[in-house]
Amino acid sequence: MTVPPDADGDAAAVPGQRVPRIALRIGGLSAILLGVLVLSTVVMAFEFSANQKRIAEATERFHRLQVATAANRDFGMVRYWLADLAVSQLTLSERNAEAARDQLNTRITALEDFAPEAAATIRSSTDTIWTTAIAAVDAYADGNRVVGNALMSQARTQSDAVTLAMAALVDDLSEQSIRANDTAASAAQDARFRALIICLVIVLAGALLTALVLRSILQPLNRIDAAMADLQAGRAPVDLPPEGPDEFGRLSTTLRTLWDTQRARAELEEINAQQRRTVLTAVETIPDGFALFDETDRMVLRNERFLEIFPFARALPETATYAEFLDAEIASGILNIPVEEADAWRADCLARHANPGGSRAELPYGPHYLLVSKGKTPDGGTVAVYSDISELRDRQVELEAARAEAEEANDAKSRFLASMSHELRTPLNAIIGYSEMLIEDAEDAGDTTSVPDLQRIESSGRHLLALINDILDLSKIEAGKMEMHIEEVDIATLVDDVQATVAPLVAMNDNTLSVTVADDIGTMMTDRTKLRQNLFNLLSNASKFTQNGRVDLTVTPEAEMIRFDVRDEGIGMTPDQLSRLFQPFAQADSSTSSKYGGTGLGLSIVKSYCEMLGGGVSVVSEPGKGSTFTIRLPVSARAPAPADGTPTVLIIDDDETALDSLGRTVRDAGYAVLTATDAATGLALARERRPDAVLLDIIMPERDGWSVLRDLKEDPILCETPVIMVSILTDREMGLAFGAVEQLMKPVDPDRLIAALEALAGDADREILLVDDDPATRGLFRRILSREGWSVREAADGARALALVEERRPSLLVMDLMMPNLDGFQTLKRLRETEAGRGLPVIIVTSKDLTRREFDWLQDNARDVVMKGGDGRADLLAAIARQVGSASATANEEAP
Structure with missing residues (x-):
């Protein structure tokens, strides 16, 4: 197509096309x-x-x-x-x-x-x-x-x-x-x-x-x-090239637009003035004081409400600076500040005004409270809004009072729960203990007719105790007062313990339990009790909802986590039931609750414990095909440093078995434990964590214990840390010469260990002083201990216990904490102040929910802490065995 030429003889451009x-x-x-x-x-x-x-x-x-x-x-x-x-x-x-x-x-x-x-x-x-x-x-x-x-x-x-x-x-x-x-x-x-x-x-x-x-x-x-000269002279351009997409056409368009702009300028100025009047009207209508300062901090705009809040500002010119505003405010006397502090106050206000950063501050101002909000404009100015929040302040005071009342009520609830814990667990402890003893007596006497009834009593007591424990745990979780006791846990050992505990529950519905643990699973830093409770809850649920089936527990490492899978072949769940699964007091549906029982607290507690331990729990289920619950918990290579002064012992040994054995022994003694399997890691931990003592193996790969000991003693920070050498070598003098405080031989001689433990109890007299205000508990423990060959003295309160210790020092003291007049804490404190009680082994048996601080204090002042109820009887005997050993067994072995 031929394009016709324009006035200059050039081809006309296609519309919308730029022709240079x-x-x-x-x-x-x-x-x-x-x-x-x-x-x-x-x-x-x-x-x-x-x-x-x-x-x-x-x-x-x-x-x-x-x-x-x-x-x-x-x-x-x-x-x-x-x-x-x-x-x-x-x-x-x-x-x-x-x-x-x-x-x-x-x-x-x-x-x-x-x-x-x-x-x-x-x-x-x-x-x-x-x-x-x-x-x-x-x-x-x-x-x-x-x-x-x-x-x-x-x-x-x-x-x-x-x-x-x-x-x-x-x-x-x-x-x-x-x-x-x-x-x-x-x-x-x-x-x-x-x-x-x-x-x-x-x-x-x-x-x-x-x-x-x-x-x-x-x-x-x-x-x-020529056209530009006309524009400069204020005349309309006449002789312009035709408009078009080329350079001359665009220049022509621009010049015509510029002429149109000049003609519209007056109209725009009028519109701008109208808009300013509108803005001023809007600023005047807002209920808050408003002030606008330019980049030089001169006031360019203020409303009447601003003048009402700061009446002294009426005498200032409309272009006054912020510094002049502050001077007038000081001179007005409205501020309640000393004269000598006025300059500092003024300098602080100027600094905050120069860099407000979107600040908001609540300030008392005369009889009122002001909320001052400041921010920067794009051109460097400052916008200040002053809001009277006196009414909101009054409401806040009321809310603070209500919050204080709520906290007081929450504290009262906590005290009630602690008291209820003691009052409920104590009789349940007696019910369970007496039931066990009556079952044993009936079986020994050949009376098999009463055993099922006694077992039902024991089972009901344990069920009620578990329900009370779940309610108390849930209350502490909701109040944010549940504490974690982090320690190193051997995963395989813990799983074996859980398997042995849950085996009877699995067998009740003719189920079989299969446990698979990865060979290299190792250890993890977690709360042993809560992890055990989580696994027990999931396995007991799986057994309850499965009949003549199989329950699988699989433990595998997964990146930086440990994964626990509990799979069953039970009734399964629908998606709607899964949506309500982890809510407190909620079960799959009403029919499940009526048929299988339960309160619906177990899975809620499992979820809370997993989250508190830094992990989570999930479930996959299908109706009629069973369910799979998966717990994922993080692995920590080291225990957290104790924040409350608990002594820390660092164990350096390349033998995992020795590490586990020594760690358990030291941890049972009330110390926090750090472990390292090589010299380099051990030295790094020692420099970072500053332990109170070091247990050091001599024979290790790469670097032996002697070189590590030399580095410790040459370090100006670690040189005072006591080091105990633990090895199969017999060169005790060499260890002492290098700076060790003692050297122990591997393996530890059981006879020497028993002799050392017996020495804690004094002479060979096997006498225990039992201190508890509950007669039923004293009677139960007396019978338990008498069966084990101990002679028992009793005291109903702490004051009497102190008198009996002064009268004759027992081998052991077993004491409750919750007692009238003088509780267990006060009794233990006074006991340690006496000559007779300073080295006396003490075992605390209590139904009180201990805080972390109370537990650590008891670890420092008592040898063991046993909880009443549940397996309290077995735990008590185990604690006594840890402290004094089985004297009767030793005597039998030594008898001709």
């Missing part, structure tokens, strides 16, 4: 000139290339002439030396003739490249002449001069023919060389003339095209310049 006219014209001119230049260069290069070929041809002709001339000269030398040989018969002449012939053959070989026929003729003739001349020489040598002369005459005749042929070849090549040279010179002259003509044409065409392009650009520019 100047760039197009200059670019087109440059392209044409460049094209002509390239074309001329190509032509000249072609001419130069052709001329170069001609010169090369002339050179080649001259080279051929040189070769032919050299061949003619060499042929003459051959003739000369053959004639000389015929006359002189000298060997030297013969050698010279042969050398000249060899040089001639070389020249003839060169002639073959451009004159093969002539070269072949000359070579053949030369060979004939040579043969004839040599024959003549031989005839002269034989004295036959007639034959020699005839042959030499024949050779001369032949050589004359060759000389004439070579002369003709030289003349022909000379003529060719002259012609080629003349042709090259003539072509070079013609090329130079054509180059001059081309250059002249290019210069003239370039000048003409440049003039045309400049004219097409300068004429519109002159019109644009």
Whole structure:
């Protein structure tokens, strides 16, 4: 399609398309000139290339002439030396003739490249002449001069023919060389003339095209310049190029737009004034004080409410600075600040005003409270809003009072729960304990008829105790008072313990339990009791909802977590039931609750414990196909540092078995434990955690214990840390010389250990002082201990217990905490202040929910803490065995 030209003779642009006219014209001119230049260069290069070929041809002709001339000269030398040989018969002449012939053959070989026929003729003739001349020489040598002369005459005749042929070849090549040279010179002259003509044409065409392009650009520019002069003079532009997408069209559009803008400026200024009046009206209508400061901190806007809050500001000019505002505020006397502090207050206000950062501050101001909000504007100014929050402040005071009442009520609830824990667990402890004893007595007496009833009593008591424990645990979780007792846990050992505990529950519904633990599962830092309770809850649930099926427990490492999977083949759950699963007091549905029993607290506690331990619990289930509960808990390589002063012992040993054994022994003694399996890790832990003592093995890979001990003693921070060497080596003196305080032998001698434990109880008298205000509990414990061969004394309160200790020191003291008049804490504190009770082993048996602080204090002042209820009877006997050992067993072994 042909585009019609515009007023300037240019093609009209397509609407919406940007046509860079100047760039197009200059670019087109440059392209044409460049094209002509390239074309001329190509032509000249072609001419130069052709001329170069001609010169090369002339050179080649001259080279051929040189070769032919050299061949003619060499042929003459051959003739000369053959004639000389015929006359002189000298060997030297013969050698010279042969050398000249060899040089001639070389020249003839060169002639073959451009004159093969002539070269072949000359070579053949030369060979004939040579043969004839040599024959003549031989005839002269034989004295036959007639034959020699005839042959030499024949050779001369032949050589004359060759000389004439070579002369003709030289003349022909000379003529060719002259012609080629003349042709090259003539072509070079013609090329130079054509180059001059081309250059002249290019210069003239370039000048003409440049003039045309400049004219097409300068004429519109002159019109644009005239239009700009009109605009500067306040006149409307008249002679403008047509509007369009090219440069001149866009300039024309811009100038017309600029003229329209100038005409609309007055209208915009009026609109702006109207908008300012609107903004001022809006600012005046807001209920808060408002002030706007510019980048120099001068006030540019304020409303009436601002003046009502700060009446002294009415006397200030509207452009007063913030510093002047502060000076007027100080002078007004409304601020209740000492005179000597006024400057500091003013400087602080100026600093906060300069960098408000979106600050909000509540400040008392006279009889009111103000909320001051400040922020920066994009241009560097400051916006300040002053809100009267006196009413909100009063409401806040009321809310604070209500919160205090709620906290007091929550504390009362906690005290009630602690009291209820003691009051409920104590009788349940007696019920469970007496039931166990009655079952044992009935079985010993052969009375099997009462055993099922007694077992039902024991089972009901344990069920009620579990329900109470769940309710108390849930209350502590909701109140945020459940504490974690983090320690190193051997996972395989804990799983074995859980498996043995849950086995009877699994067997009740004719189920089988399968436990799979990864071989490299190792240990983890967690709360042993809560992890055990979680696994027990999940396994007991799986057993309850499964009949004649299988329950699987799988423990595997997963990245930085330990994964516990409990799978059953029970009734399963629907998606709707899964949505309510972990809520307190919620079960799958009412039919499940009525059929299988339960309170719905177990899974809620499992979820809370998992989250408190830094992990989580999830479930996958399908109706009729069973469920799989998965617990994921983090693995920690080290125990957290005790924050309450509990002594810490670092054990360095490459033997995992020794680490576990020593760790349990030290931990049972009330210490926090850090472990390391190599020297480097042990030294790093010692420098980071500053333990109270170090148990150090001597024989370890890479670095032995002696070098570690030397590093510890050379460290200015760790040099005072006591180190006990533990090894199979017997060099005790060497360990003491290196700075150890003691050296123990591996393996530990059981007899020495029992003797040491017996020494804690004093003489061989197996006497226990039992302190508890509940007669039933005292009676139960008395019967339990009597069966184990102990003599028992009783006290109903702490004061009586102190008197009995002064009267005669027992081997052990078993004491409750919750007692009237003098509780267990006070009794234990006073006991440790007496000479008789300072080293007396004490076992605390309590139903009180201990806080972490109480538990740690008891660890420092008592040997063991046993909880009443549940397995309290077995735990008590285990605690006694830990403290004094089985004296009766030792006596039996030593008896003849």
